[in-house]
Amino acid sequence: MSLILGVLGGMGPRATLEFLAKLQAYTPAERDQDHIRVLMDLNPQVPDRNVPGAAAGPVLAEMAGGLAGGGAEILAMPCNTAHAHADLIVRATGLPLIDMIGGAAKAAAETGARRVGVLGTKGALRLYREYLAARGLGLVTLPAERQGAFMALLYRIKAGDLSREACAEMAGLARELVAEGAEALIAGCTEAPLVLGPADTQVPLIDAGDLLAQRCVAVCLEHEPPPPI
Known part of the structure; x- marks a missing residue:
């Protein structure tokens, strides 16, 4: 049972x-x-x-x-x-x-990364900041205008857009986090892995879901x- x-x-x-x-x-x-x-x-x-x-x-x-x-x-x-x-x-x-948040933060720490990028909503980022800080890890986020682009993409995915263009945009946002110093990435929104996979990133990608x-x-x-x- x-x-x-x-x-x-x-x-x-x-x-x-x-x-x-x-x-x-x-x-x-x-x-x-x-x-x-x-x-x-x-x-x-x-x-x-x-x-x-x-x-x-x-x-x-x-x-x-x-x-x-x-x-x-x-x-x-x-x-x-x-x-x-x-x-x-x-x-x-x-x-x-x-x-869910604690599990992803733990997995990020186990990669050996010191700075972790998160693709997520503002509310999710607040949670991840707290959980990562408790493990001595820094959070890397998108600048405000690019966070806005992420949210627009998120709502498109919710509306059913799983196109090549959506995949390319999400991969581009992931690359921006790496360029800002992220040594691992967390897909901190359950829609992100619908258009993003490990092959799309240069660093470990953690799928919280x-x-x-x-x-x-x-x-x-x-x-x-x-x-x-």
């Missing part, structure tokens, strides 16, 4: 489906019954996490409560920016939440302990 995983998803929908595919791919299974039971709330109606005062937190807490009521024993949320509401989600349910899927499998199969509440 494995722990039942509750997933707060829909931020955005395509990235959530990619996360579920990775979750399935990382699970060692010879038959249907070997897979992890997953309860999913794929809710694209969560208020935009990038809009100040949008009040995503209460909606996420309500979603988490529904998953807990359905039998979830541990939670995951494949959205970096939404982790700003992690404490509220845990308090609302009493369930552990696997930390991919790491989250791996950790969910390990915890749900009880190969690793769940995070503390």
Whole structure:
């Protein structure tokens, strides 16, 4: 038997489906019954996490409560920016939440990098700055006008643009972070890996969503302990 995983998803929908595919791919299974039971709330109606005062937190807490009521024993949320509401989600349910940001920061430290570039929203960058600093690592970000270009590209990807042009633009932004001194990169938005892969960067690329899927499998199969509440 494995722990039942509750997933707060829909931020955005395509990235959530990619996360579920990775979750399935990382699970060692010879038959249907070997897979992890997953309860999913794929809710694209969560208020935009990038809009100040949008009040995503209460909606996420309500979603988490529904998953807990359905039998979830541990939670995951494949959205970096939404982790700003992690404490509220845990308090609302009493369930552990696997930390996406912490996992990516740990992986960045393990590369040996001292300065880490992050492709993410402003909210995600605030979280990564804190987590990386706790490990003695510096954060490299895009200048304001280029951060604006990243956000415009992000919303295009959410709208379904996975074109060569979108891939080239994301790779260009990654190169800019390396030029600014990043020795490793974190795809700190779940849409970024939809158009960016390790072959597109000159330094190690850490996919926070991919790491989250791996950790969910390990915890749900009880190969690793769940995070503390």
